Amino acid sequence: MMFAPSRQDARRFFFDAWQKQQAGQPLTDLEKLLFSVITLHPEYHDMLNHPQQYAEREWLPEQGETNPFLHMSMHLALEEQLSINQPPGIRALYRQLLQQTGNEHDAQHEVLDCLGEMIWQAQRYGGGPDVNMYLSCIRGKLGQDPEDTPRLNLKDMDD
Structure with missing residues (x-):
């Protein structure tokens, strides 16, 4: 079974990691990763x-607000994707974006735009996340033809 914390649990994790760091207490590996994301967002x-x-608190996108917990969670998701290169090819595309932007945080935000779009599309239309759309979006940010994206099958995701 997949770990699925409640919204309250997830937010508590953010607050607790921040407070532990501020107090000089030791952090778990995941808390260290979270703190590195928090550091990028003063x-x-x-x-x-x-x-x-x-x-x-609620942050309403229709009022132009960004939910900080969602934003930082997306950074964490990207870090996980990069660490295991899932979907296949994400790491190489990210490295290209890093060269293009010259800045790790900017490169991450380029990918996060595509991740957010993929999540929104999945929620709006159902059927689950479309990793091919996600990778095509990233290729588009690199100035590559998104149609040149190799199509991934679900079996490719298990490797």
Whole structure:
């Protein structure tokens, strides 16, 4: 069974990792990875200092708001994808974006735009995430023809 924390559990993880780091307590490997993501986002530090104020807050995209927990979670998801090169080829595409942008955070945001689009499409139309659309989107950001993206089959995802 897959680990599926509640929204409250996930947010508590962010607050706890931040507080442990601030107190100089040892962090787990996942907390260290999360802290590296948090470090890239100083705009969220004050929020993380006030769990009672922000633990239940809603961020509404239709009002131009970005949910900081979702944003940082997407960074974590990308880190996981890169560490295991899933979907296949993501690591090479990311390296190309890194060369293009010259900045790790900017390169990550380019990929996150595509990850967010894939998630939105899956939610809107059902049928699950389309990794081929995801990789095509990244190729488009690199100025490559998205139609040149090799199609992945589900069996490719198990390797």
